Amino acid sequence: MTNVIEPRILHLEEDVEMPNHPSFPVLIYAGVFAQDEAGMDRAFEERFAQNGWRGIWRNGIFGYHHFHPDAHEALGVARGSAEVQLGGESGERLRIEVGDLLVLPAGTGHKRLSASADFLVVGAYPKGQENYTILRSKVPRDVVAQVPRPRTDPFYGNDGPLLRLW
Template sequence: MKAVVDPQSFLLEEGPDMPNNPGLPVLLYPQALGDEVTDKAGAFEQRFRENGWGGTWRNGIMGHHHFHPDAHEALGIARGFVEVQLGGEAGKRFRLQAGDLVVLPAGIGHKNLSASDDLLVVGAYPRGQEDYTICRSKAEVTSMPDVPLPESDPFYGKEGPLTRIW
């Protein structure tokens, strides 16, 4: 197993269209999975499962701004690359590639701006947050619920960086 490396973190203030989460940063783990891992989708699924994150799926990232008011979300890039915008129309752009992991606090807007034809993303949610809501505008929620913090980091477990940073 790779040594635990603290992720990059980015706070995103509330935007005109997305609530975001000014109290919890987005966590970006560049190359969480090294080049030696050939089945990145399976490796992300296994790590998520071992660390108490469920509701896993394999697909891409939606091509419109959206957020989950009631769930935190882990997105492992298993194949290809994607340029995402986090935080809504006024948010920041990131290029994510195979092996990268990004963890989004509840309320963070995200959108696929462009991607490789072979993009494959594995998503997961903390225990108890697998039945999440998808909203396209903060006008759809009267107030953001108080979403419980995850019990563990989706990649490194109970002693992982997320549990210290959040």
């Protein structure tokens, strides 16, 4: 396996409409794949599947604040770049680009603010959480706190930073 990239850790406070997770931070892995790697969409899909993450899809990120109360989510940037906001209206603005990976704990608000024309994300969920709900208004934080921790890191598997940081 390649060298493990340590993620940036982002703790988000509760927002007016987004619960955000009370204990698990957002994990921001910069450049897990080289920017010039061809077929990055397939590479993310294969890596997620290999590590037991399911419900894999390709698309963008919605242009409105939303969250999943019943699932953690991995978002791998396969093409382009975007500015996103995490945590709701009072949350963090972040630029993500090809090769980056975000791991959002259940309850994390996220929204696309702007994106390049070719922006493409590959998303996935831990096994058993692939039938997720999309909400735009708050649920109690204890609801999202009950979502089980993933058994593996979506990119690094059994030895990934997620298992130590969550």
